[in-house]
Amino acid sequence: MAKVLSDQFYSVMKKLEPRYPNKVALMLPALHAAQEEMGWLPPESLDEIADYIGCHPAQVREVASFYTMYNLKPVGKHHIKICTNVACCLRGAYDLVDHCEKKLGIKVGQTTDDRKFTLHEEECLGACGTAPAMMLDDDYHENLDTTRLDELLDSME
Amino acid sequence: MSTSNETLFIQHFGNEESRTLNYYLNQMNGYTALKKALGMKPDQLIEEVKASNLRGRGGAGFPTGVKWGFIPKQSDRPKYVVINADESEPGTFKDRDIMRYTPFLLLEGMVITGHAIGSNVGYIYIRGEYTREAKLLNEAIQTAYDRGYLGKNIQGTGFDFDVTVHRGAGAYICGEETALLNSLEGKRGEPRVKPPFPAIEGAFRGPTVVNNVETIANLPFIVNRGGKWFSDLGNLPGSGGTRLVGVSGHVKKPGLYEFGAGGVTIRELIYDYCGGILGDKKLKAVIPGGSSSPVLRADEIDVILDIEPLQKIGSMLGTASVMVVSEDYNVVQLLRRMIHFYAHESCGQCTPCREGSQWMEDIVKKILRGQGREEDIDLLEDIASNIDGKTLCALGEAVAWPVQSFVKKFRPDFEAFIRGGAHA
Numbered sequence: 001m002a003k004v005l006s007d008q009f010y011s012v013m014k015k016l017e018p019r020y021p022n023k024v025a026l027m028l029p030a031l032h033a034a035q036e037e038m039g040w041l042p043p044e045s046l047d048e049i050a051d052y053i054g055c056h057p058a059q060v061r062e063v064a065s066f067y068t069m070y071n072l073k074p075v076g077k078h079h080i081k082i083c084t085n086v087a088c089c090l091r092g093a094y095d096l097v098d099h100c101e102k103k104l105g106i107k108v109g110q111t112t113d114d115r116k117f118t119l120h121e122e123e124c125l126g127a128c129g130t131a132p133a134m135m136l137d138d139d140y141h142e143n144l145d146t147t148r149l150d151e152l153l154d155s156m157e
Numbered sequence: 158m159s160t161s162n163e164t165l166f167i168q169h170f171g172n173e174e175s176r177t178l179n180y181y182l183n184q185m186n187g188y189t190a191l192k193k194a195l196g197m198k199p200d201q202l203i204e205e206v207k208a209s210n211l212r213g214r215g216g217a218g219f220p221t222g223v224k225w226g227f228i229p230k231q232s233d234r235p236k237y238v239v240i241n242a243d244e245s246e247p248g249t250f251k252d253r254d255i256m257r258y259t260p261f262l263l264l265e266g267m268v269i270t271g272h273a274i275g276s277n278v279g280y281i282y283i284r285g286e287y288t289r290e291a292k293l294l295n296e297a298i299q300t301a302y303d304r305g306y307l308g309k310n311i312q313g314t315g316f317d318f319d320v321t322v323h324r325g326a327g328a329y330i331c332g333e334e335t336a337l338l339n340s341l342e343g344k345r346g347e348p349r350v351k352p353p354f355p356a357i358e359g360a361f362r363g364p365t366v367v368n369n370v371e372t373i374a375n376l377p378f379i380v381n382r383g384g385k386w387f388s389d390l391g392n393l394p395g396s397g398g399t400r401l402v403g404v405s406g407h408v409k410k411p412g413l414y415e416f417g418a419g420g421v422t423i424r425e426l427i428y429d430y431c432g433g434i435l436g437d438k439k440l441k442a443v444i445p446g447g448s449s450s451p452v453l454r455a456d457e458i459d460v461i462l463d464i465e466p467l468q469k470i471g472s473m474l475g476t477a478s479v480m481v482v483s484e485d486y487n488v489v490q491l492l493r494r495m496i497h498f499y500a501h502e503s504c505g506q507c508t509p510c511r512e513g514s515q516w517m518e519d520i521v522k523k524i525l526r527g528q529g530r531e532e533d534i535d536l537l538e539d540i541a542s543n544i545d546g547k548t549l550c551a552l553g554e555a556v557a558w559p560v561q562s563f564v565k566k567f568r569p570d571f572e573a574f575i576r577g578g579a580h581a
């Protein structure tokens with residue numbers, strides 16, 4: 001089996017190993033680390049994680065598929081996640097979603113043809129006092145309106 | 158009875174400086190409680206926490222000292238301190254500020270907890286979306302290790318304690334403590350059958366205390382100034398300390414506030430502190446404790462915002478996360494969005510929750526389209542009551558209670574859609 005995960009991945013894992021009483025507990029950290037370097041979790045990476053942990057590949061898939069943050073399909077270069085839960089919804093989150101769909105010419109769940117942006121609706125981000133909020137890749141942006149949203153998206157390389 | 162307006166947390170929020178160890182040591186009496194606590198016997202410490210009337214800030218309000226008392230003294234397996242930093246109950250945004258502005262309160266609190274229950278290992282289970290907060294926590298942890306506030310022989314006391322940040326990956330259910338433990342162990346976040354409770358068999362089958370971030374961040378104050386002092390910060394018997402109250406939705410000044418527990422009514426909160434309703438509109442509804450707490454009508458807001466008073470009127474304080482809805486907002490649409498969340502986040506183990514939540518969402522959608530029937534309102538109540546109390550974890554109630562309360566309190570809004578069609 002050709003390796004797809006880097007030495008960096010294995011050195012991160014080595015450091016974490018003594019922190020847990022068994023290797024299975026490294027499942028979520030391993031999935032995060034793999035996704036961080038690959039942008040998503042291709043099947044080979046799941047097999048390699050199974051190999052590293054010493055469990056059946058199905059066990060890794062069973063866990064990875066439970067959590068929405070693990071991308072089992074490739075996503076665009078930038079991942080837009082707009083919170084549309086109660087607090088953001090009360091503060092106009094769906095206007096932001098509509099605006100994004102129009103601006104990017106895609107629907108929620110889709111990726112632009114140039115693979116630059118993927119758009120998702122997100123559940124409560126825990127930024128309700130500064131709603132509406134969204135995540136753009138790893139960063140939170142709060143107190144949003146369509147003008148600010150345009151600025152943000154236009155500034156992405 | 159509280160006579161002071163003392164706050165413990167909020168004055169440090171919003172200030173980048175406050176997250177440094179130097180600030181913590183110099184401005185917040187940082188790590189003085191640790192030395193004091195390690196000089197106390199574990200039982201004495203637990204008694205102090207009982208006397209403080211500290212109740213869990215994660216939603217259920219369970220007395221923290223009592224919970225710690227369930228941990229067996231002797232155990233063949235290691236014991237664990239697990240911090241619930243999943244913060245995913247919609248409307249809740251307090252733990253995020255504790256972690257990013259006062260991380261050392263949490264870390265010191267964890268060591269104190271470790272000493273009280275006889276544990277040397279702690280995990281902070283933080284929701285996956287809090288990437289930046291996880292990074293800040295890891296930096297604070299590294300500093301604590303470098304300066305001898307974590308690790309072996311902390312400050313020469315002979316006590317060892319390790320802390321590891323464990324990131325979740327986007328699943329509301331992992332806030333439920335046994336789902337959280339499964340997730341920590343590298344499994345799907347499915348709640349466990351209880352008993353055994355985590356205090357007996359929790360993380361990696363060892364006795365485990367699971368506490369919310371805010372709960373544990375209070376400990377340095379309790380140890381330094383005493384259980385009685387802390388208890389007296391509260392305004393009602395049995396409910397000590399201050400509460401971080403998050404306000405969102407249609408108010409002029411949303412955000413975090415802090416009051417002595419039970420020190421404010423919902424009306425005062427909205428009109429005296431948050432500047433009233435946006436656009437000076439009328440109030441329609443208040444969800445007082447995170448989206449799973451039963452909704453209140455505008456005529457019910459003279460209630461004191463605390464555990465018992467809200468329970469008495471059929472709602473709950475939950476995470477003290479108040480969501481405010483103004484008169485012109487469509488509450489049927491709002492309920493649909495709430496059910497959608499719980500249906501999406503149901504782990505799928507229990508049939509009533511998995512099927513019932515989806516079914517209720519479909520019915521409310523139908524009502525919104527103007528295709529509802531009168532019987533549908535009763536059907537919603539019927540389904541909700543068949544979820545309530547019939548699932549392994551409280552996610553069942555979390556979806557049943559909003560439905561039951563919206564239907565009960567805003568029935569005319571549902572009927573208007575049914576009788577008047579989609580444009581009601």
Ligand SMILES: Cc1cc2nc3c(=O)[nH]c(=O)nc-3n(C[C@H](O)[C@H](O)[C@H](O)COP(=O)(O)O)c2cc1C
Pocket residue numbers: 212213214215216217218219221241242243244245246329330331332333334335367368369370372373550551552555
């Ligand atoms: C569906 C569900 C979600 C929950 N989410 C959280 C959460 O995000 N954070 C939290 O601290 N407690 C949450 N809880 C409560 C925990 O199960 C547990 O009671 C709490 O962490 C105990 O800590 P405390 O006693 O300090 O409040 C949730 C419970 C349920 C049923």
